Amino acid sequence: MSEQIQQIKVTIDDQTIMVDPGTTILSAARQIGGNVVPPAMCFYSSLKGSGGKCRTCLVEVAAGSEKDPRPMPKLVASCSTTVMDGMIVKNKSSERVLDARKGVVELLLINHPLDCPVCDQAGECSLQDLAFEHGASHSRYEFERREFDKIDIGEYIKLHMTRCILCYRCVYTANQLTNKREHGVLKRGDAAEIGTFIENSLDNEFIGNVIDVCPVGALTDKTFRFRSRVWYTKPMDATCNCGKCSGNAVVWMIGDEIARVTARKDKYGEVKEFICNDCRFNKKELSDWKIEGPRHIDRHSVISANHYEKAAPIHTPLLNKA
Amino acid sequence: MSRKLLLNNVHVEGIHTYDVYRKNGGYTAVEKALKSMTPEEVVEEVKKSGLRGRGGAGFPTGMKWSFIAKPEGVPRHFLCNADESEPGTFKDRYLMEKIPHLLIEGMILSSFALGCEQSYIYIRGEYMYVLRILEKAIAEAYQNGWLGKNIKGSGFNLDLAVSPGAGAYICGEETALIESLEGKRGNPRMKPPFPAIQGLWQRPTVVNNVETICAIVPIVNEGGDAYAGIGIGRSTGTKLISAGGNINKPGVYEIEMGITVEEFIYGDQYCGGIKNGKKLKACVPGGSSVPILPHYLVCKTAEGTDRLMSYESLAEGGFATGSMLGSGGFIVYDEDQCIVRNTWNFSRFYHHESCGQCSPCREGTGWMEKVLHRLEYGHGKMEDIDLLWDIQRKIEGNTICPLGDAAAWPVAAAIRHFREEFEWHVKEPNACMTRNYGLVTEKIFEKVNA
Numbered sequence: 001m002s003e004q005i006q007q008i009k010v011t012i013d014d015q016t017i018m019v020d021p022g023t024t025i026l027s028a029a030r031q032i033g034g035n036v037v038p039p040a041m042c043f044y045s046s047l048k049g050s051g052g053k054c055r056t057c058l059v060e061v062a063a064g065s066e067k068d069p070r071p072m073p074k075l076v077a078s079c080s081t082t083v084m085d086g087m088i089v090k091n092k093s094s095e096r097v098l099d100a101r102k103g104v105v106e107l108l109l110i111n112h113p114l115d116c117p118v119c120d121q122a123g124e125c126s127l128q129d130l131a132f133e134h135g136a137s138h139s140r141y142e143f144e145r146r147e148f149d150k151i152d153i154g155e156y157i158k159l160h161m162t163r164c165i166l167c168y169r170c171v172y173t174a175n176q177l178t179n180k181r182e183h184g185v186l187k188r189g190d191a192a193e194i195g196t197f198i199e200n201s202l203d204n205e206f207i208g209n210v211i212d213v214c215p216v217g218a219l220t221d222k223t224f225r226f227r228s229r230v231w232y233t234k235p236m237d238a239t240c241n242c243g244k245c246s247g248n249a250v251v252w253m254i255g256d257e258i259a260r261v262t263a264r265k266d267k268y269g270e271v272k273e274f275i276c277n278d279c280r281f282n283k284k285e286l287s288d289w290k291i292e293g294p295r296h297i298d299r300h301s302v303i304s305a306n307h308y309e310k311a312a313p314i315h316t317p318l319l320n321k322a
Numbered sequence: 323m324s325r326k327l328l329l330n331n332v333h334v335e336g337i338h339t340y341d342v343y344r345k346n347g348g349y350t351a352v353e354k355a356l357k358s359m360t361p362e363e364v365v366e367e368v369k370k371s372g373l374r375g376r377g378g379a380g381f382p383t384g385m386k387w388s389f390i391a392k393p394e395g396v397p398r399h400f401l402c403n404a405d406e407s408e409p410g411t412f413k414d415r416y417l418m419e420k421i422p423h424l425l426i427e428g429m430i431l432s433s434f435a436l437g438c439e440q441s442y443i444y445i446r447g448e449y450m451y452v453l454r455i456l457e458k459a460i461a462e463a464y465q466n467g468w469l470g471k472n473i474k475g476s477g478f479n480l481d482l483a484v485s486p487g488a489g490a491y492i493c494g495e496e497t498a499l500i501e502s503l504e505g506k507r508g509n510p511r512m513k514p515p516f517p518a519i520q521g522l523w524q525r526p527t528v529v530n531n532v533e534t535i536c537a538i539v540p541i542v543n544e545g546g547d548a549y550a551g552i553g554i555g556r557s558t559g560t561k562l563i564s565a566g567g568n569i570n571k572p573g574v575y576e577i578e579m580g581i582t583v584e585e586f587i588y589g590d591q592y593c594g595g596i597k598n599g600k601k602l603k604a605c606v607p608g609g610s611s612v613p614i615l616p617h618y619l620v621c622k623t624a625e626g627t628d629r630l631m632s633y634e635s636l637a638e639g640g641f642a643t644g645s646m647l648g649s650g651g652f653i654v655y656d657e658d659q660c661i662v663r664n665t666w667n668f669s670r671f672y673h674h675e676s677c678g679q680c681s682p683c684r685e686g687t688g689w690m691e692k693v694l695h696r697l698e699y700g701h702g703k704m705e706d707i708d709l710l711w712d713i714q715r716k717i718e719g720n721t722i723c724p725l726g727d728a729a730a731w732p733v734a735a736a737i738r739h740f741r742e743e744f745e746w747h748v749k750e751p752n753a754c755m756t757r758n759y760g761l762v763t764e765k766i767f768e769k770v771n772a
């Protein structure tokens with residue numbers, strides 16, 4: 001350690017940690033881990049400009065810093081507020097936060113179709129998890145819900161705007177991939193919709209990643225749509241020789257068949273290495289992949305309920321035969 | 323007769339033209355500043371004047387100016403916010419239409435003070451004819467050497483252009499305005515960084531309201547102290563009020579801060595009283611975003627003192643019994659007006675204008691509008707009133723920009739002060755449908771005598 005950065009102290013729900021200056025509250029919370037981590041529906045570490053929109057990550061700042069220990073009057077978005085030395089943050093220990101978060105969930109759900117039984121994302125949906133943890137069991141909304149037509153975005157991706165929570169992650173992904181401003185938001189307020197400037201297909205080689213960044217079932221993989229509930233498939237870490245991307249992916253198996261391919265997500269649902277369209281949509285043969293072993297899934301939902309990877313090593317010779 | 327600083331020459335024939343404006347003392351402030359003042363001295367005068375932003379928030383202008391970052395070699399920008407879209411507010415249009423050179427003169431002074439060489443007036447798309455007036459005036463200013471390179475031999479360069487929006491209220495929020503000016507979708511940015519550090523094209527930027535900028539002219543002409551001598555307390559100078567609603571003389575009035583609300587509503591030089599001899603029912607003193615006041619809190623505060631036209635006095639009592647001066651959109655309601663209908667109308671506006679970035683505002687504004695619509699049209703339930711209260715509470719303070727608050731406050735204030743009228747809509751759906759006005763009973767006026 002030649003260069004020592006002066007670390008600063010932050011306390012979240014009574015747990016204290018030293019972090020680098022410039023760290024956000026959310027990132028500090030993730031360094032502590034566990035229950036102090038606020039949910040984040042729009043922030044995505046690798047997407048520049050993301051965050052601040054969904055407001056699920058609101059926290060209370062009980063003391064601004066060592067120097068100026070006054071509390072902040074409003075709840076702040078933890079994903080886009082940087083910590084100060086001596087800051088004291090309340091997440092789950094704050095009634096105000098829990099109340100506001102419940103409000104955000106209720107508002108996110110008023111126009112959401114609640115069609116989980118037929119939605120491909122069910123089981124790996126951030127909104128489902130969020131509603132399960134913070135939502136009320138019944139809705140006070142008694143009006144018609146917003147609806148849009150389903151749109152094909154190119155050959156492989158389906159946009160079901162009705163389910164979109166306008167987190168803008170896919171927009172930032174597309175912005176990062178191309179500079180053609182193909183994938184923006186049209187209209188405003190609750191009429192706003194993700195547009196590809198009138199169904200222009202996004203033909204970038206990495207555009208399939210919008211499926212993985214989408215926290216809900218608004219962007220889905222047409223090669224997998226309606227094939228299976230995700231929790232009936234077995235995720236396996238797999239690699240392939242790919243000239244375009246790292247080739248590190250997860251293949252989701254039904255028996256010996258590859259039902260779909262996704263990038264590898266961390267426990268906060270974030271992909272660190274994007275994969276190319278070829279790997280995602282076209283390599284559906286076992287012979288395309290080298291299977292490394294079962295994928296550990298962290299989410300608190302039915303998809304990790306089996307914990308099968310903890311059982312005796314499963315039988316993979318067949319899979320690796322190729 | 324109260325003093326006028328901005329509208330003193332407004333009725334002079336041809337004041338919108340350069341020659342007439344100049345003959346009536348126009349551009350003397352620029353002359354004075356360029357000849358005998360440093361930029362810092364101009365900032366100092368503005369600080370002394372106590373001028374506060376006229377766009378709604380009332381932030382001290384001198385202080386705002388002193389926050390602008392000045393990194394070496396990075397251009398800075400000064401922007402005029404002429405997006406004026408707050409329902410009830412129409413004073414900026416009046417200024418620009420009648421005396422466009424006053425705004426241009428203020429732009430030159432402000433740009434000089436801040437060291438900006440490229441400034442813009444961002445104007446709402448619906449004001450296209452005003453844009454043409456401004457462009458004509460700007461051309462005249464260029465011809466007469468008040469804009470361009472080396473203005474009047476001072477070495478100061480300034481280019482000024484007008485840029486129209488496409489008609490979105492949200493583009494009046496300063497960071498959305500900047501995005502829009504950059505040619506992007508007008509979504510407010512997250513703050514920090516503030517525009518004073520990273521604004522237009524990531525450069526240090528100051529955004530001010532039309533009226534704020536116009537007020538710089540008399541401040542430079544007569545000195546900050548003279549300006550601060552007018553008004554009351556921390557509400558210095560004069561303020562333009564757009565008066566509308568059920569009054570005898572709607573229009574734009576320049577008032578000295580500190581006159582009583584009573585004089586403003588009933589005085590002959592101002593609104594001239596309630597139309598058709600009706601009674602005052604309520605008043606929204608600062609544009610649709612600020613809390614509505616019931617008649618017994620309009621002219622008097624809860625303490626029983628006279629309510630004055632000033633930032634402090636209108637806010638006295640907090641949201642429980644006060645409101646805000648806001649942008650000066652003064653809307654008066656007589657006894658025949660329906661508060662539920664009015665609240666629904668406002669919330670329809672905010673629903674329509676939300677940019678949709680943050681979930682509480684995007685979803686909450688639409689929900690409130692639907693519930694209010696149901697109440698107004700006689701299908702409401704008693705629980706709806708508490709539901710509305712709850713929704714506005716979930717929006718307020720939890721959004722990126724203040725539009726969320728602006729949508730929540732009018733709903734909260736209407737329920738706080740006119741709950742009985744909401745209940746009447748639930749209990750008497752037929753009456754509220756057929757008569758199309760609020761609780762027409764003497765009851766709402768009882769509190770005055772109580």
Ligand SMILES: Cc1cc2nc3c(=O)[nH]c(=O)nc-3n(C[C@H](O)[C@H](O)[C@H](O)COP(=O)(O)O)c2cc1C
Nearest residue numbers: 375376377403405406407494495496530531534725
């Ligand atoms: C939704 C929204 C709309 C706004 N619209 C306007 C506007 O039309 N004109 C304006 O001058 N300020 C408007 N503002 C206030 C501006 O953000 C900003 O505070 C103001 O232009 C600063 O100028 P001032 O300091 O001279 O008041 C708006 C703010 C919000 C949140």
Ligand code: SF4
Nearest residue numbers: 164165167168170214
């Ligand atoms: S489609 Fe998905 S990723 Fe894109 S904005 Fe909507 S919810 Fe977010």
Ligand code: SF4
Nearest residue numbers: 677679680683721723
């Ligand atoms: S509060 Fe409303 S208008 Fe402001 S950024 Fe959020 S969604 Fe947009």
Ligand code: FES
Nearest residue numbers: 052053054055079
């Ligand atoms: S994750 Fe912070 S606002 Fe969405």
